[in-house]
Amino acid sequence: MSDNKNTLTDAVHDLLRKAIIEQALKPGMRLPEDTVGEQFGVSRTIVRHALVRLENQGLVVTLRNRGAFVAEPSREEAQNVFEVRRCLENEVVRLLCQRFPENGYDRLKAHVRQEENVRGKDGPVSIRLAGEFHILLAELTGNTVLARYVSEVVLRCSLIMSLYARSHSSDCAVDEHSQIIDAIRDGNDKRAIGIMEHHLGAVAGRAALSPQTDSIQSILSHYGKELNQ
């Protein structure tokens, strides 16, 4: 999953991404280059490269001469991400029903067992594992391009959920993960897609319906979009 080329930039990039996904770094938080650099013991150059990549992935927003911030996706953007995610993950399921790799079933089941082990714990680990299930699914298609895009939208969804949803314990119903696996194994594409649709719909719905108090920044940024232009 991590594209480690063992360069410092990659390491910093992975760390920052992990910190964002696990909500150690909360949306809207500033990411000054030198602060981050000192923290990790590297120069600003490295941090900047990492931030450029995170921005490309939609996890970070940078403002010219202002610096980088953990992204605060608007509701509209969240909706867009969900729309793309549903489209891509349906394709994943469809493909897997056509061509399911040898060891796929075992790997997926093993992952679900991990998820069950932390069931109920409302922490970073369960958030990460829930996302990784979907990423693993995408990787099993053998289509690396598809896997990369799924990975990106899943990560962005994690960020979105941390903004708009109250609780994460039920972000991904583990039961449904199991059901999806079984449907895929049976080659039952209609059923598999149906469950996936329902699964993602539930996640998106929870995000849309829980109007957790927006941060001042996100409210104002929403109303002030014209001004900034």
Next chain:
Amino acid sequence: MSDNKNTLTDAVHDLLRKAIIEQALKPGMRLPEDTVGEQFGVSRTIVRHALVRLENQGLVVTLRNRGAFVAEPSREEAQNVFEVRRCLENEVVRLLCQRFPENGYDRLKAHVRQEENVRGKDGPVSIRLAGEFHILLAELTGNTVLARYVSEVVLRCSLIMSLYARSHSSDCAVDEHSQIIDAIRDGNDKRAIGIMEHHLGAVAGRAALSPQTDSIQSILSHYGKELNQ
């Protein structure tokens, strides 16, 4: 289309991308940071940022301590890109049949007229225009995330076609572009998706069937994969 923040990095990024798509920079070509920098009159720092972004978009490959090269997608990778593109563009058409913006018809028609003007010319302009039709289509959905991904895969397809297809004049049949527009306007989603499928299938097929002489590198890398491991 260009995400101009008016920073030098963006400018260099746009230029390089354009050069790659228009085949001024051919697949496999080296992109040394200082050479590119001198050419554009900027420092390596800028070029590096641009290259990082191009790598994320799959147009450039970088090898540690070796440098950056214009990507040479393998047939397998090409297949993957097409698979994702078909999935995404079907979603675009589906969405547009649901919600088609006010000025959409006029903008699309205007674009097709541009394409007709250069019909028959087998040059960079027609390649670019053909791709931009699909990108415009995606932008009309209003989903910026979707539009970005479509843009990426379309650009990669341009690169792929330059590697594997003989001629580009018929990359995108302009007639079919018109047909898609009309089907969308009529809200006939089945028909619109059908045409799009056929349209993309034709492109993918031409790439797969025309075994233009592979570059030495790609041939050897294909046969030598076991060795390198």
Next chain:
DNA sequence: TTTGCGTCAATTGGATACAATATGCTTGCC
């Protein structure tokens, strides 16, 4: 008290200098 202006500190944008690493060539040996 509030509004407007000017200066200053903080932070990023960009360039250059140095270090690390891979490649290609030369040289020497078998």
Next chain:
DNA sequence: GGCAAGCATATTGTATCCAATTGACGCAAA
């Protein structure tokens, strides 16, 4: 004549330095 080791070169990886821009604070005037 072919192969391997070592050196030279070229290129990237990283750090540091200067410049440009922005936001904040304070002061003065209405």
